[in-house]
Amino acid sequence: MRAEIVSIGTELLMGETVDTNSTYLATELAKLGVDLRWVTKVGDDPGRLFEALERAWTRSDVTLTSGGLGPTSDDLTRESIAQVFGEEMTVQDEMLKHLRGLFAGRGTPMPETNVKQATLIPSAEAIPNPIGTAPGWWAEKNGHVIVAMPGPPREIQRMWSYEVAPRLKAMNPDVAIVTRTLKTFGISEGGLDEMLTPLFKSENPLLGIYSKQDGIHLRAIATAPTEDEARRLIVPMEREIRRAVGDDAIWGEDDDTPESMTAAVLGQRGLTLGIMESFTGGLLASNLAEVEGSRGFLLGSAVVYRDELLEGHGVDAGLIEEFGPVHERVAEDMARAARKLFDADVGLAVTGIANSPGPDSQGQRAGVAIGTTWVGFATKDGVGSIPGSYPSSRLRIRSRAVTHALLGLIRFLSD
Amino acid sequence: MRAEIVSIGTELLMGETVDTNSTYLATELAKLGVDLRWVTKVGDDPGRLFEALERAWTRSDVTLTSGGLGPTSDDLTRESIAQVFGEEMTVQDEMLKHLRGLFAGRGTPMPETNVKQATLIPSAEAIPNPIGTAPGWWAEKNGHVIVAMPGPPREIQRMWSYEVAPRLKAMNPDVAIVTRTLKTFGISEGGLDEMLTPLFKSENPLLGIYSKQDGIHLRAIATAPTEDEARRLIVPMEREIRRAVGDDAIWGEDDDTPESMTAAVLGQRGLTLGIMESFTGGLLASNLAEVEGSRGFLLGSAVVYRDELLEGHGVDAGLIEEFGPVHERVAEDMARAARKLFDADVGLAVTGIANSPGPDSQGQRAGVAIGTTWVGFATKDGVGSIPGSYPSSRLRIRSRAVTHALLGLIRFLSD
Numbered sequence: 001m002r003a004e005i006v007s008i009g010t011e012l013l014m015g016e017t018v019d020t021n022s023t024y025l026a027t028e029l030a031k032l033g034v035d036l037r038w039v040t041k042v043g044d045d046p047g048r049l050f051e052a053l054e055r056a057w058t059r060s061d062v063t064l065t066s067g068g069l070g071p072t073s074d075d076l077t078r079e080s081i082a083q084v085f086g087e088e089m090t091v092q093d094e095m096l097k098h099l100r101g102l103f104a105g106r107g108t109p110m111p112e113t114n115v116k117q118a119t120l121i122p123s124a125e126a127i128p129n130p131i132g133t134a135p136g137w138w139a140e141k142n143g144h145v146i147v148a149m150p151g152p153p154r155e156i157q158r159m160w161s162y163e164v165a166p167r168l169k170a171m172n173p174d175v176a177i178v179t180r181t182l183k184t185f186g187i188s189e190g191g192l193d194e195m196l197t198p199l200f201k202s203e204n205p206l207l208g209i210y211s212k213q214d215g216i217h218l219r220a221i222a223t224a225p226t227e228d229e230a231r232r233l234i235v236p237m238e239r240e241i242r243r244a245v246g247d248d249a250i251w252g253e254d255d256d257t258p259e260s261m262t263a264a265v266l267g268q269r270g271l272t273l274g275i276m277e278s279f280t281g282g283l284l285a286s287n288l289a290e291v292e293g294s295r296g297f298l299l300g301s302a303v304v305y306r307d308e309l310l311e312g313h314g315v316d317a318g319l320i321e322e323f324g325p326v327h328e329r330v331a332e333d334m335a336r337a338a339r340k341l342f343d344a345d346v347g348l349a350v351t352g353i354a355n356s357p358g359p360d361s362q363g364q365r366a367g368v369a370i371g372t373t374w375v376g377f378a379t380k381d382g383v384g385s386i387p388g389s390y391p392s393s394r395l396r397i398r399s400r401a402v403t404h405a406l407l408g409l410i411r412f413l414s415d
Numbered sequence: 416m417r418a419e420i421v422s423i424g425t426e427l428l429m430g431e432t433v434d435t436n437s438t439y440l441a442t443e444l445a446k447l448g449v450d451l452r453w454v455t456k457v458g459d460d461p462g463r464l465f466e467a468l469e470r471a472w473t474r475s476d477v478t479l480t481s482g483g484l485g486p487t488s489d490d491l492t493r494e495s496i497a498q499v500f501g502e503e504m505t506v507q508d509e510m511l512k513h514l515r516g517l518f519a520g521r522g523t524p525m526p527e528t529n530v531k532q533a534t535l536i537p538s539a540e541a542i543p544n545p546i547g548t549a550p551g552w553w554a555e556k557n558g559h560v561i562v563a564m565p566g567p568p569r570e571i572q573r574m575w576s577y578e579v580a581p582r583l584k585a586m587n588p589d590v591a592i593v594t595r596t597l598k599t600f601g602i603s604e605g606g607l608d609e610m611l612t613p614l615f616k617s618e619n620p621l622l623g624i625y626s627k628q629d630g631i632h633l634r635a636i637a638t639a640p641t642e643d644e645a646r647r648l649i650v651p652m653e654r655e656i657r658r659a660v661g662d663d664a665i666w667g668e669d670d671d672t673p674e675s676m677t678a679a680v681l682g683q684r685g686l687t688l689g690i691m692e693s694f695t696g697g698l699l700a701s702n703l704a705e706v707e708g709s710r711g712f713l714l715g716s717a718v719v720y721r722d723e724l725l726e727g728h729g730v731d732a733g734l735i736e737e738f739g740p741v742h743e744r745v746a747e748d749m750a751r752a753a754r755k756l757f758d759a760d761v762g763l764a765v766t767g768i769a770n771s772p773g774p775d776s777q778g779q780r781a782g783v784a785i786g787t788t789w790v791g792f793a794t795k796d797g798v799g800s801i802p803g804s805y806p807s808s809r810l811r812i813r814s815r816a817v818t819h820a821l822l823g824l825i826r827f828l829s830d
Contacts, residue, residue, distance in 0.1 A: 013451045015442025016625050027430025036428045039456035210431050281704025282697030285718045289696025301718040303700045
């Protein structure tokens with residue numbers, strides 16, 4: 001089944017608004033084993049919209065559109081589909097009644113411009129949109145389908161999951177897709193590419209490599225008549241990846257994140273966590289705070305953005321004086337101090353320098369390379385640390401250090 | 416001048432990778448007054464790539480492509496342009512020498528597959544790419560231009576700013592575009608829409624409204640033969656927006672962010688800042704830490720993720736007992752405690768509850784609505800606070816609270 005996406009709306013062509021819907025739909029189509037071949041963004045221009053939809057309907061089995069279902073004169077998706085199919089839009093009594101009811105429920109009269117949201121053409125059915133106003137259209141003619149969905153991401157995602165995906169799956173019943181993602185950290189994209197060269201030649205499963213903030217993801221997609229057969233296709237590829245890359249570099253699978261893995265490890269052992277961070281500026285705690293259930297283990301973080309304040313937070317001034325603030329002994333002592341400050345089971349600390357020495361630089365700091373970090377860990381049984389060094393650019397280094405710190409903590413607690 | 420964008424790469428159609436380049440280029444084209452009409456994503460398939468580029472070259476004055484300039488057999492942008500123009504690719508000695516030099520500098524031999532990155536066709540010139548490997552192509556034939564740029568965002572943005580935009584501007588000399596963005600917080604999109612209805616009808620300047628994390632942005636774009644004339648067109652629209660919306664709701668302009676505004680205010684007055692945050696989990700400090708020069712004013716943040724630990728950080732236990740942790744008096748005391756903890760000139764605190772009461776809820780907390788926050792401020796002259804209440808969804812509330820806290824701080828310090 002060949003598909004294409006048409007994202008409709010002049011705001012998508014003006015910059016400012018990112019077209020997240022097509023990325024969402026692309027990921028979803030991959031899961032359904034549908035071959036996405038084209039993605040087009042087009043403005044609210046009747047001529048170009050007609051051209052885009054007509055071309056799509058002709059060359060693809062399924063065309064998914066987002067946007068243009070509002071009530072204004074700029075919303076032209078229905079009109080364009082009607083024109084492509086050569087059919088007339090007519091108001092549907094039931095749909096109109098439902099729409100008027102929605103507005104009554106909101107306590108305002110329905111503007112007459114909204115009437116067009118209650119129309120259909122003979123070849124289209126309405127797709128319910130309970131969390132928005134405009135219903136979608138499932139329009140089918142000559143064996144080709146155009147599915148028109150609303151622009152707001154929440155609405156299109158719900159409509160997709162509840163109404164459209166099941167229907168497309170039923171149209172494509174003898175195809176099952178299984179995806180397996182292995183997440184790595186510590187080996188470069190080029191290095192992984194070399195280790196796995198033969199696997200990249202495979203057509204089924206297909207292996208993709210994606211560079212992300214939390215490392216390099218290896219994603220295998222297998223297509224087969226049933227899910228079991230697809231899963232069986234993945235097994236040898238996964239085994240070979242693990243053999244070639246090594247378990248040390250593979251830190252997670254599928255939807256795992258460094259944060260969710262940390263939460264799982266701490267949760268399993270019933271451990272609480274206290275953090276001390278300097279240049280990461282609160283990003284480490286903030287990332288952990290986003291995990292569901294973080295209140296179960298995260299006690300807090302002392303974000304000490306200036307090294308001279310470390311002592312006031314319980315860090316041994318003698319160590320800082322002797323080694324400078326970016327050193328394994330200091331990282332370990334920061335972790336110990338964090339553990340004490342929050343009365344936690346585990347202490348985690350990140351020190352380091354993200355940019356050139358500032359006005360408050362000391363001798364040792366001036367000698368430390370940009371991007372150097374030490375991560376410290378502390379439990380009741382002792383302390384530990386690991387070094388790290390990251391690429392330039394402020395936010396990248398912070399994000400990298402956070403990932404590295406969490407993966408390091410998981411390993412430290414597991415050993 | 417009519418333009419279109421073709422983003423090339425199968426990974427863009429598989430989900431997983433967001434096409435940020437087309438949004439970047441769309442914003443940039445709007446600044447140049449170039450009419451962007453089409454944006455297409457296409458995979459590394461020779462047939463479809465040829466179709467997309469041929470159609471684009473024919474119907475648009477300028478086609479911008481991103482991706483497909485690498486050395487592998489999947490990188491087909493040059494080959495496709497050559498096919499569209501009906502010309503042959505030939506290796507250019509100077510370009511090859513430069514490429515080999517790049518690899519020598521990295522200490523590795525150049526793989527022979529990279530040779531194609533040293534090719535041109537008669538109708539193309541090379542566009543330098545000093546921060547990457549592959550040069551771009553400026554290919555011009557029959558009065559239409561195809562500009563082929565690399566996929567990695569850093570590389571395409573540099574190439575655009577330094578090489579491509581100036582050249583396109585020179586091709587479009589009698590058009591000047593001036594953009595003016597006013598950033599608001601506190602009024603809904605619907606409310607602003609109503610206040611400014613007549614302005615949205617204007618074609619030049621054109622007014623756009625964009626809902627962002629830090630509020631609602633109102634962006635006016637004016638087109639005229641010269642920049643001065645374009646700027647003069649904006650003046651009455653800006654005046655009317657300020658009159659209708661009111662200066663209280665407008666917190667910034669153009670590239671301002673709540674973080675940059677906070678940094679400016681604190682920097683101007685030579686003030687240092689200490690923070691205490693609970694449910695925002697470190698996001699407030701982390702956002703401020705990203706601002707250039709944050710080391711000049713940000714001392715640190717006590718991220719106290721559990722209310723029972725507030726007392727250990729210097730907050731008056733009696734207040735918490737009497738009012739519960741989410742209250743203006745507690746927010747003010749947290750700000751005072753933060754100021755003291757870090758020996759700062761200014762203390763900023765955010766308390767509040769982002770989600771349903773957890774296992775550690777107290778009586779008062781159970782009575783507080785989801786999304787309620789108090790923001791506290793402290794200086795040597797006293798304390799202050801403001802309430803806030805935000806939409807659901809964990810990250811939204813945190814982000815919203817951070818924006819609100821910073822804008823509140825700026826106002827508190829200015830009064």
